[in-house]
């Protein structure tokens with residue numbers, strides 16, 4: 001069969017057209033499907049956008065909620081903490097007060113009272129604890145001298161430090177009971193007569209020696225005498241340093257309470273002695289109410 005036969009050509013074109021139409025139709029159909037698919041994708045994507053933004057909002061809300069909860073919890077914790085802190089402070093201040101009262105109850109209130117020709121100490125008063133002063137610290141080793149057991153460590157420290165600084169200091173006399181003071185006074189009265197005895201030996205009950213926290217110092221080169229003590233290096237050292245060990249000069253020059261006794265020093269505690277030293281005041285010139293505030297710390 002010849003190739004160029006019209007019916008042959010036709011028979012070739014027709015299937016081609018059919019194929020073309022079929023293909024075109026198919027393509028057109030496919031195109032429609034693609035558009036539909038596109039639309040679906042767009043809808044889906046829009047839905048996804050909505051969903052994701054909703055989710056995001058939810059996350060943000062949740063986060064805010066959580067932050068709020070956390071901050072309110074923190075506030076609660078802070079409130080509880082500050083309440084506990086307040087309770088702790090109260091407990092602390094109560095136990096501090098109890099401690100102070102307990103400490104005060106253990107201190108003899110007479111320790112910081114004034115005794116001189118003007119102020120009287122009861123004849124029945126005896127210190128609670130006295131101990132013998134070791135003989136190495138005594139000027140006259142044969143004599144027994146006693147001192148307050150609470151104040152002794154401070155006096156020992158003073159004597160040891162003085163010695164280490166090349167200063168010679170001894171204890172001439174320490175604690176004297178009411179009866180000892182009475183017989184001492186009688187002895188002086190017999191030797192010197194009432195007038196003279198009154199001027200340098202306290203009547204029993206007026207002497208700070210009855211407290212057991214007071215002593216007379218003595219140094220060498222004075223022939224065992226107390227007079228002239230204020231001209232010695234030992235006295236100079238005491239004026240500069242005794243307050244650091246809690247001691248104060250009871251009756252300084254020109255005082256209104258007793259004769260000048262440069263050798264006669266009294267333990268009043270480091271805080272009070274330092275206060276007196278730094279403000280250049282005499283123990284007897286300070287108001288008793290001011291002095292009493294130092295009582296709780298007298299053996300610190």
Ligand SMILES: [Zn+2]
Nearest residue numbers: 209215216264
């Ligand atoms: Zn004395």
